[in-house]
Amino acid sequence: MSESKDLRARVAEACRVLARLDLTKAATGHVSARVPGSDRVLIRARGPGELGVRYTTEEQIVEVDLDGKIVGSAAAGLSAPIEVFIHTAIYTARPEVNSVVHVHPAIVVLFTICNKPLLPIFGAYDPSALQLALEGIPTFDRSVLVSTPELGDALMRTMGSAKTCLMRGHGITTAGTTIEEAALHAIHLNELAAMNYQAHLLGDPRPISAEDQAAFRALARPTGRPSERIAALWRYYQTLTAD
């Protein structure tokens, strides 16, 4: 399998995994990956025969340039998603990013609707999700489709160097050095929101102590999470969501 083919398969698989985890539904959402050493991007397309993010196949992945235009040969009728500019703006501004995820997870979006922060309410329960809260999660205040390069740039300015960004009344965008990392950021962000949501139902969520927040911040600093742990966690989600 060539590197490009393998990348297509991984983009399609990440779409399926995220949708099967109910992070998005129907046709709303896309995963993309930078083609190594190029200014090209592989992204989930829209078009004939489309069955939604949950059923994305390699054949539904198209190659676009950083202007969001399809390049190379795409199957007849396939087009780049209208919000391709979410992806192109991030790849243009952040050379370290090799994958971008945009999905519409209902529980996370509820927090943007009610303007409630995602608090660092747990520690060892899920350190990866906690780290996102500790690092700070910006919110893009517009609720429209990111359908122009200008809106993509505005989202990028809000997101800055963050791993994740909320989009008010819309969804989330995450960025990673690999497809699996970007997808896991989305999964962790959804977990953080799900726990905050349930804690609000039960009572008044309170952040873990400043001392324990500092302990987890210190853990994150030296190297971040080793890639083997990302691979292991991704294998778990691949298996969990396999047919």
Ligand SMILES: [Zn+2]
């Ligand atoms: Zn969207």
